[in-house]
Amino acid sequence: xxxxxxxxxxxxxxxxxxxxxxxxxxxxxxxxxxxxxxxxxxxxxxxxxxxxxxxxxxxxxxxxxxxxxxxxxxxxxxxxxxxxxxxxxxxxxxxxxxxxxxxxxxxxxxxxxxxxxxxxxxxxxxxxxxxxxxxxxxxxxxxxxxxxxxxxxxxxxxxxxxxxxxxxxxxxxxxxxxxxxxxxxxxxxxxxxxxxxxxxxxxxxxxxxxxxxxxxxxxxxxxxxxxxxxxxxxxxxxxxxxxxxxxxxxxxxxxxxxxxxxxxxxxxxxxxxxxxxxxxxxxxxxxxxxxxxxxxxxxx
Numbered sequence: 001x002x003x004x005x006x007x008x009x010x011x012x013x014x015x016x017x018x019x020x021x022x023x024x025x026x027x028x029x030x031x032x033x034x035x036x037x038x039x040x041x042x043x044x045x046x047x048x049x050x051x052x053x054x055x056x057x058x059x060x061x062x063x064x065x066x067x068x069x070x071x072x073x074x075x076x077x078x079x080x081x082x083x084x085x086x087x088x089x090x091x092x093x094x095x096x097x098x099x100x101x102x103x104x105x106x107x108x109x110x111x112x113x114x115x116x117x118x119x120x121x122x123x124x125x126x127x128x129x130x131x132x133x134x135x136x137x138x139x140x141x142x143x144x145x146x147x148x149x150x151x152x153x154x155x156x157x158x159x160x161x162x163x164x165x166x167x168x169x170x171x172x173x174x175x176x177x178x179x180x181x182x183x184x185x186x187x188x189x190x191x192x193x194x195x196x197x198x199x200x201x202x203x204x205x206x207x208x209x210x211x212x213x214x215x216x217x218x219x220x221x222x223x224x225x226x227x228x229x230x231x232x233x234x235x236x237x238x239x240x241x242x243x244x245x246x247x248x249x250x251x252x253x254x255x256x257x258x259x260x261x262x263x264x265x266x267x268x269x270x271x272x273x274x275x276x277x278x279x280x281x282x283x284x285x286x287x288x289x290x291x292x293x294x295x296x297x298x299x300x
Contacts, residue, residue, distance in 0.1 A: 029053055034103065039125070045090055050100035054147070056090075057138035062169030067136040069214040070167055070206075071108060073230070076217070077204045080229040084112045084131070084201060085119040093126040095159040102155050106133035112200065132163040132200050137173050149173055157185045163200045171212060195225055203228060 029038065034048040045056040059067070071088075078084060092105040109130035111119040117128025133156050138144045148166055156164050157179060164177040164185060176196050177185035188196055190208060198204040207225055220226035221234055287297040 027053055031101065031103070039092065039103075040090075045105065047092070047105055048103040049151075050102060056105060057140050057144045059136045059138045060169060063136050063138075063167060064169070065214065066167050066169040066211050067107060067134075070134065070165075070211065073206060073226075074108075074110070074201075074204070076226075076231065077201060077229045080232060081201070081203065082113075084110050086110060087119055087126055087130070091124070091126055093128070093130055095129070095155055097155060097158045104133075104152060104155065106130065107136045108134050110134075110200065129160050131161065132165065132198075133161050134165045134167065137166055137168045139168070139170070139172070145173060149175070153177065153185060157183060163188075163198060167211065169212070174208070174211065193225070 028051055029048070030051070031048065034046070034053070038044075038046045038048070038053060047054045047056060074086065078086060086108060087110070088108040090105045091109065092103050093109070095102045095104065109126065110132040111117075111126065111128070112131045115128055115131055117126075119126055119128075133152075135148045135152065137148045153164060153166075157177075160179065160183070162179045164175075166173055166175040168174045176188040178188050178199050180186050188199075190196055194208045195205050196208060205225055210225075215223070217231050217234075220230040221232075223230075290297045290300070
């Protein structure tokens with residue numbers, strides 16, 4: 001018999017399955033206990049808010065799809081610019097705030113190459129402050145909405161996270177914030193065409209409506225909003241392919257014209273040959289008639 005707080009471990013060498021019990025999570029834990037027992041707790045995802053465990057909720061599938069599209073867009077940008085590193089897989093970071101200490105795990109975070117604390121390959125938590133945090137909201141309860149839209153917003157601002165993005169596939173709580181010089185989050189104002197431009201990732205931008213339309217890379221490569229960082233090499237190859245195709249079509253058209261010209265010349269030659277033959281036949285018939293009349297055609 002197993003407890004509700006047990007995980008299955010496959011015994012590959014001995015065969016079968018064994019259950020390893022885990023103590024039920026306590027609501028109040030020290031920071032040391034959190035790092036030791038709950039930071040990577042199996043089958044659960046916990047954050048730590050000033051001594052209290054907070055389980056990260058699951059987002060609706062519609063929000064997950066928006067999150068995945070946005071993550072891919074950031075990945076396209078980083079492949080082109082290489083000025084930042086992406087942190088995911090529930091990587092947390094430690095924030096010492098004016099009135100408390102908190103450990104949060106943004107759904108993904110961004111660390112600029114210029115950040116004084118680099119994100120190292122073997123880090124399982126980030127030891128600095130993310131330059132950007134992105135959260136995919138859960139609307140399963142008002143408390144969870146408040147956590148992302150108010151609590152984390154205040155914490156990230158106090159910690160110095162330069163930009164904060166809240167994604168909501170339903171569009172109810174989607175928001176974009178940038179930290180001003182007073183350390184306060186202000187909404188990022190869309191530019192013409194409903195475009196959000198990041199101040200953290202220079203050149204990164206997106207159309208708000210596209211969070212819900214989720215256009216494919218093939219649809220974005222010729223879009224002025226995305227063409228600077230979404231598969232720019234593909235766009236160049238596509239242009240070269242078009243030019244090559246156009247040149248090939250022009251060559252084929254020219255070849256057809258030359259072929260038609262040759263056919264016309266051959267037809268003209270045949271017509272001329274037939275005309276000469278007709279003249280020769282008529283001349284022969286006339287000469288024959290003259291001879292029949294006793295007249296030598298050579299004397300005419």
